[in-house]
Amino acid sequence: MRFLPHTDTDRSAMLEAMGASSIRDLFADIPAEFQLERGSLGLEPALSEAAIVRKFTRASEKNRNATNSRYFLGGGTYHHFVPAVVDYVISRGEFLTAYTPYQPEISQGTLQALFEFQTMIARLTGMDVSNASMYEAATATAEAALMARRVTRKSRVVMAGSVNPRYRSVTANYLSRLEGEYTEVDMGGFGTDLSKVIAAIDETTACVIVQYPDFYGSVYDLAPLRAACDAAKCLMVVAFSDISAFALIESPGAMGADIAVGSGQALGIPMGFGGPHLGLFACKQKHLRQMPGRVCGLTTDVNGKRGFVLTLSTREQHIRREKATSNICSNQGLMCTAAATYMTLMGEAGLEKVARHSAAALQMLVTKLPAHVTAPLDARYNETVLSFSDQAARDRFLATARSEDIFAGIPLEQIEPGAGANHLLVATTEMVEESDIADFIAALEVAK
């Protein structure tokens, strides 16, 4: 077996050194009734490496993918370009096969990359500090609610209905096992009505969670909410699903967020059928010690040289156990390195171009829509909702588009079960070409 270095000679010699006669002697502490006969599990026969490649290649070819299709799917996961450099960096064994950097002397590579990642995430989101990742956006949103409770020592969580339904349901699920009230504010349309959210705030409120741009791609001014949160002494939590937006539009921090959480998948991480992605968590400096997850901090070594360590670990489960700020341990470390590499390669100007092209593609698409399809006309970043006369009209279009290898959008009710079945959530990135939009529009005309 190619991953096992021992020959039978090795095994015998080692056993002999120990005075054991067979490997199963070493399992004498496991009651015999529980010991399996070798090879008795109901698994497939072992595959050679070539056979594994063949098996996965065949499976891969059963799927249609974004490299051989026109792509308009979003809803929290986006087909942005992944530069080859990013994949190369995270494929290097020194990053890929390292453990959590608890031994900083021989982990400065991971640690410096984390420090750079935290800095860039803080700058892009406009926040003071960032942690070293959460799993993904939905659980990060739940953790933000929990953190707000710790910070404010209040318990009510108000959630705008225009937050991604998956972030909402995971947050609701997390909170439902704990003390304290959780309220969702129904929005009515495909955007965010802050007055409804503000009306839901009371003095027991720990935080208000909104998404910006919201689940429907809408961009709006958070100033009224900031004022309302100040008045009620609660935290304003801003979730986001495509961080690329903040190279173009005002950041959550500039809008006054106390905590910003969301997905960093746009930063050089492939869609991968839903993961591994990258959960981001950033907050104001003053709330730092209530933040969940690992953080990397600057320090010096005994020679006075600058170095980095994981720090503030007294917040964490391996020290604080049941009193920890979270139970999170393994996070998305490698994706932080990917995102740091991506942002370094892009720089401010490149990030802005990605965002501009993503938004320009949506604008071009919306402008060209035929009359039988409607879309909101207010500020949207790279995502919006197209509405058809009825489900049949929409599904006719989807079928036409699929026959042209266009993934034209996500039926809204697939993510938001309560939605009518005549809507389509449509997203664009810099990977959408003008000709793709023309084909999209042509399919709309054909399926009219």
Added chain:
Amino acid sequence: MRFLPHTDTDRSAMLEAMGASSIRDLFADIPAEFQLERGSLGLEPALSEAAIVRKFTRASEKNRNATNSRYFLGGGTYHHFVPAVVDYVISRGEFLTAYTPYQPEISQGTLQALFEFQTMIARLTGMDVSNASMYEAATATAEAALMARRVTRKSRVVMAGSVNPRYRSVTANYLSRLEGEYTEVDMGGFGTDLSKVIAAIDETTACVIVQYPDFYGSVYDLAPLRAACDAAKCLMVVAFSDISAFALIESPGAMGADIAVGSGQALGIPMGFGGPHLGLFACKQKHLRQMPGRVCGLTTDVNGKRGFVLTLSTREQHIRREKATSNICSNQGLMCTAAATYMTLMGEAGLEKVARHSAAALQMLVTKLPAHVTAPLDARYNETVLSFSDQAARDRFLATARSEDIFAGIPLEQIEPGAGANHLLVATTEMVEESDIADFIAALEVAK
């Protein structure tokens, strides 16, 4: 431009430091008549990285390839399996982006890998020493002829007609510009008749070049030739096209070769439409100083620690200029690292398994051939010639096979222009499955 670090600010500052006002000032020594206007070349517009990926992906998808076809092509290039580890190792920038290891202190990685490569090639071919690669097998064969002339101070080169026609024509081409006779010995059938080769030897002969296994896959005893060469005091040069053979059958060295040359493409290097492959060159210790190409040797550093250097450079062009043993400079360094990694991963037992499966597949195929197709019945490694009644019958089969995504073989006349058009050169490797052979045979029946 993403590969250029300078901003215009950098450029201006550097020019200012030099007292120049524009970059074109630095080109003042190039007559103005030769200077092009910027952007005036007839090239395509610059592509983004995403566009390059798209362009190459589209081109790649226009080709049918061995990962989505059944594959029986050989003739010097073989579809053996390439383990992921091999590609990973040679993709690491420390190997990939290094120069020739002329500064040994900071090139010990490349050098030790070369030393290991040389050792394993010597062992596999049964020769005393190996160099650090030639371009590929055809030019290596030509270089062997030249070396034999230097060693023997005689000039006539005798080439068996059963050597790969491409090795023969490149060798003939090289030799035709130089003094000395070159003779090809026509073989008649699809194998090697040593008596004809031996009959062509005379006392002016510097060397005899045979291929083993020969171009038609035939395996035969070289002892009579060895005796004849001894008698005539000429060198026996043995070429080969799939080194994997020698894990299973007697090596060129064991058969008495003075020089062994051939292709190492089987050792973890993809077919790549013909290159880069790996030319191998091995010889007896006593002829070492007439060997062409770079070699890596063992030595010690000033602390007495073992280390490696490129050595015997007084044979080479950068020292000896027109008196060098060859003009070769850039060789196939990275492919040596690939082959070293491959052989390490395989080990003796793995290499033998590759060879055994390659040969067993051919045997299975030949055994199942229907009556209307004939093949030689003597010893063949992993390649043979199938003969049809006429060209129409063969081409009917090829067309049927192609329609089933089977690359069934190479029309012999495509490589050997003199051959009749009713033959097919067919090769097998460990990548051929029993079901592939069944499909091959079924296509034969269909096209009967």
Added chain:
Amino acid sequence: HEEPLLFEHAHDAPEALNMPGVDGDISPELAAFARKRPTNIPGLSEPETVRHFVRLSQWNHGIETGFYPLGSCTMKYNPRVNEQVVRLPGLAHIHPDQPEESVQGALELLYELQQWLGEISGLPHVTLQPAAGAHGELVGLMMIRACLDARGESNRRKVLVPDSAHGTNPASAALCGMQTVELKSGADGRIDLDELKAHLDGDTAALMMTNPNTAGAFESDIREICQLVHDAGGLVYGDGANLNALVGVARPGDMGIDCLHINVHKTFSTPHGGGGPGGGPVVVNETLAPYLPVPRIEKQGSQYKLIHHDQQSIGPVLGSAGQIGVMLRANAYISAFGREHLHKIAEDAVLNANYVLHRLKERYHVPFEGLCKHECLLTDEYQNSHGVKTLDIAKRLIDLGFHPMTVYFPLIVHGAMLIEPTETESRETLDAFCDAMLEIADQCEAGETEMLHDAPVKPFRRRLDETQAARKPVLVWQE
């Protein structure tokens, strides 16, 4: 050589990259929200970016560069072919909301993994959704809680956790709204049956246990333990962090465990990546099966389906069906071993740990006698008298070319050193490591205390001031 922070590189960012897509206008409505302050993300050219991160990588120790004997972390070789196959375009570039018929290949591989994990653990109902081990713990406890609630026993909120447990256990219980009660370990480091009995009552929801435990010892009373908990009306949660000791040799489900998470980044060799991503599938028996989270992957006829809604389910615990890329690697790992070889994982892992224990037990204090499983526990008791602590031994190992073992865990012994060699290390490497450990013991006895306190001296940085880092945290770069 030093490598500055990317913010310190001495030049402005080069011009923006060429970008595909629509180079057109954005809507005036969106333009009204234009960012006012620059992001101040410096940006380097591609050559500089690559060199920056390649250089950083050189300061790291990884499994590919050397031995990594971290107890309870299972740092084994990560196959390169797995990295290759998960990057196939039909697996890497698909969206979680593509129509099911366009992703059947991916679903097939995931479904197969579910079946295999069920078979290997003896707990046939599986969710691949949890993103990591701790997440799996939370999900498992949510299911246990849902099951108890369905039984009308909403009073059961007490979770018994041995004092040797991973810190995530109590933290996960807290996050699930449950109360942890710590069980004191017996003199042999194992669960003390009397201690267990004393805490089992009508409020007990579950026992969370790790088997083999974090001292590397198998809980041989496992059948009785499970029976006691079940008799008291509770359920048994298994922390699968140490599954590498059992895979192919024995199944937690057969022993009475009701629910187990599996760290695929340990047992099934998905790379740790400097901290993640991991994967924490949860496997359960019939009792808990109705409560598995959604979405679930099911096979209906020849079609694979994602089930998004189910009445009894605890609901979604992640925004997607899981860390899919990590799961695909686990499938590839199990594929390579197959039925014939899978047990060799545990066998060689246990062989290696016992061999290390055997070679070191005369010179390092062994707190609990007997066989170990996939990891062995030592302490610094013999070295303490020379003024040398576990931390010094760990740091000295760095100078000798090894990553340190896990230190100061488990908490039930003083100065713990927990060594896990895994099945992918050779005897040659184990011997070299043991030789290094014995050399340190020699140096300690020879009074080379100062040298040991000064270690490490070889790596890029020496001992770092963690107190300074925590007291005045600097988490982002300020120009």
Added chain:
Amino acid sequence: HEEPLLFEHAHDAPEALNMPGVDGDISPELAAFARKRPTNIPGLSEPETVRHFVRLSQWNHGIETGFYPLGSCTMKYNPRVNEQVVRLPGLAHIHPDQPEESVQGALELLYELQQWLGEISGLPHVTLQPAAGAHGELVGLMMIRACLDARGESNRRKVLVPDSAHGTNPASAALCGMQTVELKSGADGRIDLDELKAHLDGDTAALMMTNPNTAGAFESDIREICQLVHDAGGLVYGDGANLNALVGVARPGDMGIDCLHINVHKTFSTPHGGGGPGGGPVVVNETLAPYLPVPRIEKQGSQYKLIHHDQQSIGPVLGSAGQIGVMLRANAYISAFGREHLHKIAEDAVLNANYVLHRLKERYHVPFEGLCKHECLLTDEYQNSHGVKTLDIAKRLIDLGFHPMTVYFPLIVHGAMLIEPTETESRETLDAFCDAMLEIADQCEAGETEMLHDAPVKPFRRRLDETQAARKPVLVWQE
């Protein structure tokens, strides 16, 4: 840390890998030839193999780890996307003898590259077949010889080569059955027109020249030089090793060069790979076009063809159409720059070289005054008086974190140091390198001779005994 030779690893090979394919019988006829002695190739398990080669890689300097200012070698950044696209299955896993209609995508990319190389060089007829620069030289000379033979001038066998030329030039001429005559360079390091005239005669086949030459200077008399050679009935061969100075700015074909090879592993950034593979396409004008080698890639209508036979062709010079993977990378590199940016390659390369020259010229002897092109030439003359030689300066640079420049080449000056920074290095890096060079000059003047003789002290190995290696060559490991 040390890493033994793989032959020294302390154990037998593990069992053979699982292999695909036909696990059946071989023929008895073949079995009669079974190998009698074992190959004795040790074999390591996959984890050990990866660790072995990863560790070896760590002893190497590469473009990705640091600056590599090797004159005449053009060590520039190698784009990672190029590595990605050449590994696409339809490009990596195709056979040179597949039917043409099954490889149109590959042929299209190669044909495009041919067109581009012709356009960039001003020599529109192209072969991609030569495997490296020296191979291209041979092929070019073969074509020149064939052309002269066709003119009935088979007496012309003399090749004039400046004494500053690369060693491959005379070696290639010899391999082509031609006689080299060395031209002594003028006082400015350039070709001396009188010297040239003195050697041109009715036996002259060609002048081989490098422009800019290996002293980094442009041969400004290029038009006159070519005219003289042509008037004498000879042809002009251009060594394209230094094309990086001209790309997009000026074209050798416009200057009168008849034939040029292009080192794509220099100018077009295909990686050097520790010595190869390279690629040496040859571009020629109408005069030489009929003699291009076969196979040739042509476009006929919308189809791409491989032409295997042609009457006037010099014939095949390689067993295939070329180092295809290398050519595909070159296509990708040119694609990235395109019409708009291609000239920036030469512009920034020349800017960088002149900047380095400017910063160092007061402290290091500059043998030839004036502008340099993409590389600059210094000597150790000022340092010699302190007992310090070029070799010491080179080795000291290693300790300071840089790969040395090319040393002792060209041969026309004593103690040459040839520095080529390329366009992909930042000002920051150039400044750091110049600072290091100035520091060495300071140390030299401060009399720190011994330290300089001892360098390098930092890398894994110090100065190696090359005499011992050559005197008693050990090229293979003997157990």
